[in-house]
Amino acid sequence: MSTLSTRGLARLFLPNRVIRSSTALALVAFWMATVLTVWLLSPFASLPTPGEVWTALGALWWRHGMGPELFTTMKLILHALALTVAISMALSYATMIAFFRPLVAAVSKLRFLGLTGLVFPFTLVTGGGYSLKVALLTFGMTTFFVTSMAQVVLEIPRVAFDHMRVLGASERRIFWEVVVRGTLDRALDVLRQNAAIGWAMITMVEGISRAEGGIGAMILNQNKHFLLAEVYAILLVILVLGLLMDYGMGVLTDLLCPYGRLERVRR
Amino acid sequence: MTGEVLFSVREVSQKLGGAQILDRVSFDVHDRTRAGQTTGQIIGILGPSGVGKTRLIRIIAALDAPDSGSVVGIQGAPIEPGQVGVVFQDYPLLRHRTVRSNLEVAGIANGLSRAAAQGRAKKLLDLFRLGDRGSYYPAQLSGGQRQRVAIAQQIVCPKRLLLMDEPFSGLDPSALEEVMHLVVEVANMDELNTIGIVTHDIRAAMAVSDTLFMLGRDRTPDGKWLPGARIQETYDLVERGLAWRDDVMELPAFSSLEKEIRQKFKQL
Ligand SMILES: Nc1ncnc2c1ncn2[C@@H]1O[C@H](COP(=O)(O)OP(=O)(O)OP(=O)(O)O)[C@@H](O)[C@H]1O
Numbered sequence: 095m096s097t098l099s100t101r102g103l104a105r106l107f108l109p110n111r112v113i114r115s116s117t118a119l120a121l122v123a124f125w126m127a128t129v130l131t132v133w134l135l136s137p138f139a140s141l142p143t144p145g146e147v148w149t150a151l152g153a154l155w156w157r158h159g160m161g162p163e164l165f166t167t168m169k170l171i172l173h174a175l176a177l178t179v180a181i182s183m184a185l186s187y188a189t190m191i192a193f194f195r196p197l198v199a200a201v202s203k204l205r206f207l208g209l210t211g212l213v214f215p216f217t218l219v220t221g222g223g224y225s226l227k228v229a230l231l232t233f234g235m236t237t238f239f240v241t242s243m244a245q246v247v248l249e250i251p252r253v254a255f256d257h258m259r260v261l262g263a264s265e266r267r268i269f270w271e272v273v274v275r276g277t278l279d280r281a282l283d284v285l286r287q288n289a290a291i292g293w294a295m296i297t298m299v300e301g302i303s304r305a306e307g308g309i310g311a312m313i314l315n316q317n318k319h320f321l322l323a324e325v326y327a328i329l330l331v332i333l334v335l336g337l338l339m340d341y342g343m344g345v346l347t348d349l350l351c352p353y354g355r356l357e358r359v360r361r
Numbered sequence: 362m363t364g365e366v367l368f369s370v371r372e373v374s375q376k377l378g379g380a381q382i383l384d385r386v387s388f389d390v391h392d393r394t395r396a397g398q399t400t401g402q403i404i405g406i407l408g409p410s411g412v413g414k415t416r417l418i419r420i421i422a423a424l425d426a427p428d429s430g431s432v433v434g435i436q437g438a439p440i441e442p443g444q445v446g447v448v449f450q451d452y453p454l455l456r457h458r459t460v461r462s463n464l465e466v467a468g469i470a471n472g473l474s475r476a477a478a479q480g481r482a483k484k485l486l487d488l489f490r491l492g493d494r495g496s497y498y499p500a501q502l503s504g505g506q507r508q509r510v511a512i513a514q515q516i517v518c519p520k521r522l523l524l525m526d527e528p529f530s531g532l533d534p535s536a537l538e539e540v541m542h543l544v545v546e547v548a549n550m551d552e553l554n555t556i557g558i559v560t561h562d563i564r565a566a567m568a569v570s571d572t573l574f575m576l577g578r579d580r581t582p583d584g585k586w587l588p589g590a591r592i593q594e595t596y597d598l599v600e601r602g603l604a605w606r607d608d609v610m611e612l613p614a615f616s617s618l619e620k621e622i623r624q625k626f627k628q629l
């Protein structure tokens with residue numbers, strides 16, 4: 095922090111300033127330290143201390159088989175995510191065709207329903223168990239994914255199509271270049287946001303049949319017995335995992351679509 | 362005007378949002394010939410902002426259908442989308458492709474083999490002084506570079522007619538001169554090439570064109586606009602000895618015609 099001059103320090107509080115990456119890192123450290131301090135000094139006795147959470151994490155990992163549970167959940171989420179991507183991309187691209195537009199709009203509106211009321215009909219269709227969970231997660235994520243992705247497709251300016259048309263491209267090539275390739279970076283961004291929605295839904299979904307385990311079921315079990323340190327330990331793991339996935343997908347996006355980043359830099 | 366008619370815009374009308382924008386716009390483009398020299402055509406379409414120039418381009422390029430009237434090519438053949446090139450006002454490019462790849466895809470979309478498209482792209486990058494920018498993405502280009510790529514992309518597979526919407530706006534004097542040279546060069550690549558420049562930059566249009574069409578609305582005696590633009594005036598610059606000369610801007614006849622056109626322009 096000693097490298098910061100007074101003027102540099104002032105910059106941090108001005109809107110729309112570009113800062114050095116080392117400064118950005120220092121900022122993150124500052125905020126983490128602040129949060130940790132507030133947590134340590136917290137007057138709420140029921141809130142477990144960082145030490146307690148750390149101990150609970152160790153116990154969960156070594157004695158309660160957290161690793162395999164984590165694997166179960168990861169598998170479920172990735173499975174559902176793969177299905178979500180396939181269904182949602184197809185639906186979003188379908189907005190190009192007038193016939194399908196009402197259908198896509200309807201799917202998008204289903205996100206208001208939430209999952210709880212859907213367990214029963216979904217059980218009838220899937221027969222319960224693993225496929226029920228995949229179906230519910232896929233459904234939940236698809237409604238959000240389609241909402242964002244269909245918007246991306248709808249926002250493609252008309253001139254983008256006309257530009258390809260005057261070049262003499264066929265409608266099929268125009269679809270591929272403008273709709274599919276031209277929005278790939280945004281699709282990956284949408285996917286990134288929606289992976290987070292999957293994590294948010296996981297407790298509910300895995301709670302349906304806890305026997306099959308998973309990290310969400312684990313949380314519910316600890317919660318029932320007011321084992322708060324354990325609950326927070328699991329939340330922490332979910333947070334770290336989510337962040338790792340998020341980071342990984344960010345790297346992937348930059349790798350596949352370097353142009354997206356170029357358009358975002360502010361200078 | 363002597364040569365064969367290459368393109369005709371016939372009585373084109375268009376209404377948008379209840380307002381008449383174009384009202385029976387008609388003009389012909391004739392083949393210009395010079396002994397011993399390949400001479401393409403350059404027409405300038407002049408008109409004030411909002412008069413309907415961009416709409417007219419869209420109709421000529423068969424992107425929009427007119428309410429009535431038609432646009433035809435040689436011997437009255439109808440025009441299909443893809444037969445007329447357009448350099449749009451804000452130079453759209455494929456954002457996910459590099460400059461080189463933007464040029465190549467234009468070739469491949471027109472049926473060139475990959476190798477042929479790569480060859481064309483390389484040639485054009487050099488011609489447009491973009492050789493060192495081939496691996497850049499559109500987001501990394503300056504305004505002028507972006508414009509050159511957009512023009513280059515349209516002539517990977519040259520069309521008989523290339524329309525350019527405001528190609529002279531936002532350029533510094535040397536870039537302006539460069540684009541003007543480029544326009545002449547591209548037009549003269551083939552006897553039957555025609556470039557249509559749509560602009561409100563009177564001077565630049567005069568300097569490169571062989572024919573000027575002035576698009577504008579009529580006024581009532583008390584100065585109110587009447588809806589619907591049509592071709593108000595046609596200037597044959599070849600007849601006036603004001604075409605195909607590098608020094609044209611220094612001629613007294615150029616200045617007096619410029620003054621005349623400016624005067625007319627103000628009334629549109
Ligand atoms: N979709 C539309 N609905 C209604 N009116 C429109 C529409 N598009 C364009 N217009 C009107 O048509 C007129 C001509 O528009 P156009 O874009 O062709 O102008 P322009 O001559 O190219 O102007 P500029 O030089 O500013 O680009 C304008 O007055 C505009 O308001």
Ligand SMILES: [Mg+2]
Nearest residue numbers: 414415450526
């Ligand atoms: Mg315009």
